[in-house]
Amino acid sequence: MKLTLRVWRQPSPQVKGKMANYHLTDVSEDMSFLEMLDVLNEQLILDGEDPIAFDHDCREGICGSCGLMINGIAHGPEQTTTCQLHMRSFSDGDTIDIEPWRSGGFPVVKDLVVDRSAFDRIISAGGFISAPTGTAPDAHANPVPKVDADAAFDAATCIGCGACVAACPNGSAMLFTAAKVTHLGLLPQGQPERDSRVVKMVAQQDAEDFGGCTNIGECSAVCPKGISMETISRLNHDLLGALRANAVPTS
Amino acid sequence: MATVTTQQAGQSAGANPGPKRQPNTGRFGSSVFKKAVMAVTGIIFVLYLIAHMVGNLKAFAGAETFNSYSEFLRELGEPILPRLTVLTIIRIVLLVAVAAHIWAAFSLWKQAKRARPIAYQTKKRVQQSYASRTMRWGGVILILFIIWHILDLTLGAVNPAGRDSLPYGRLVEGFQNPVVTIWYAVALIALGMHIRHGVWSATQTLGHSNKRRERALNVFATAFAVVLIGGYLLIPFSVLFGIID
The missing domain is CATH 3.10.20.30 (Beta-grasp domain)
Structure with a gap:
């Protein structure tokens, strides 16, 4: 060729x-x-x-x-x-x-290389669970419904490549942030920090000069892992829930 | 094979000092809150538009019914409340909603501009709809249209029937001019597209969409917009073609 x-x-x-x-x-x-x-x-x-x-x-x-x-x-x-x-x-x-x-x-x-550490900062804002380390807990100690486990796993397949941001006409990182919020928010281990997580992660994505989502769907269409727009709906649902619950993020 | 992608010295990841702003975890700062404002105010507009469209259809029942319906709207709530009270409340709610909708739109527009400081040389659309792409400029056209529409059919200021005419007279004299009818048709189609994406987007923003509902929701949004705008378009074209006179 x-x-x-x-x-x-x-x-x-x-x-x-x-x-x-x-x-x-x-x-x-x-x-x-x-x-x-x-x-x-x-x-x-x-x-x-x-x-x-x-x-x-x-x-x-x-x-x-x-x-x-x-x-x-x-x-x-x-x-x-x-x-x-x-x-x-x-x-x-x-x-x-x-x-x-x-x-x-x-x-x-340089050239085609971009600095994606903004994604790392979104993760450090709340994309984790605060669990004590130690011996691994019993696998069946926290039962997770199959449907939730599947949806959480689908969201967890996000590899953070940034294609969603690149494709979005608004330059929004909402699909990435939503994948992370969904992945932890669906599992029992993610519940204690669910409200503050979504507030902090969205605030970080806004502060990083990413745009807001207008539900156009370009992100999901180019996502190599096919992360669904459903995750963004879940993020919105969680964020509005957190605002209603008056969740004040602990620093 | 030699890989040649090492970064030059002094340009490590540390070159990025981090965000220019402090993250705002306040209630009103988040882009999702602004979207929710757009969604909720959008729902208010849609409810109003349904009522408005149904009211318009009374034009088919003749001048008397149409004019008395217009008078009824002003007398709504009487005698418990003074004349125009309910209508004024509706107008205030709508004005506040318009202001909030525009505030959120401009704020998100500004954020989106910051988010892509350098444009792509080549950018293809993969799946976006025309409606979703034209929300912002469509919205600008709509606000201009709404201002014109109020001056035209509510106040009669720019209507050939004049200020002292009855609503039915303004309707008929206005839409007998094909230019006016076409301008209304264009604006209404723009409104239809705004609603088509808006209904879907509001559901998504308020967190009530999911993979299973996505398809049905998009079909509903399109069908709703077509029916609503179809209802609106009936009147000006009926006047133009002499069905209403």
Whole structure:
């Protein structure tokens, strides 16, 4: 395959970036999208140019490190992670636009790499349970209804890649925050902090320059784990419940 | 294979100093609270719009019924309450709701602008509806339309029948002009789309949507908007085509 790539190049956060054109020949359709970028980078290194920086780690679709805006769609044309996207999803002669996630909460570090520590701060605001550690409790000590366990697990599959933010016309991180709130809110272990968790996590997501949700649904449509819009409804339900209960978050 | 994605020195994750703002855990600061304001005020508008649409249909019963219905609205609550009391209360509730709806919308709009400081060079839509995408500018069109509509049919200030006319006269003389009818039709279709996304979004915002209901809810929202706007559109076009005269 022959490809023309238009890639966002930005040497540092302070410098204005721009799209740069690259031509690539002999791309195998069995390559993953990241392998195709590896090949391009090897070519750039041989040419004495600065290789394109992009995030990646496991390349198995489970770590959430990789994430690129490919032809205007987060993670590209398939609903999966960028590493699990293969070049067979493209045709010979295609021009592919590659951009980093665009969000006030995800400042560009370099080229296609964005700083997603805003997500970590949302998690540290409340995405945990305060349980004493020690020996593992008996597995049946806390019975969980199957339906709740399934829904909690579905929400827990969120890998925090940030595609929801990237795709959202409002730049909202609500699907991510909602997945975390739902995952803990459905389980008995998550109950003591349920009210303060949702208040603190939503406040943190707002403070991180993410937008508000207007229920458009782009997030769920590009989520590699298919996190449902239902989680956002649960988050809203929990937050309004917490406001009614006058839950004041403990710092 | 050589991997070449290491960050340059001095640009570690520590380069991000964290959020520019302190998280606001107060009751009114959260974006979800603002959405709830939009949802609740939206429900008030929808209830009002249903009553308004049903009232409009009285135009088919003739001038006398229509004009006396208009008078009835002003006398509502009499003789327990003075004339115009109930109507004034409805108007105040609506005005407060409009103010709150616009406040929340602008606040969330501002937040959304901050959330994407640099636009994408290429951005494709995956599943968003036209209605959901046009909520903000649609809302701006609607407020302008509502101002015009009050000046036109409530006050008669911009109506060819003039200020001293009866409601039925204003209705007929106004909509005999095709330009006016088309302007109303465009605004009403914009209203229909606003409601279509609004009904779904309000249910979701108030936490009453789930995977099972999602489909039915979207079908209901579309059907509701079509029926409501259909009811509204009947009147101006009936006037234009001489069914009401």
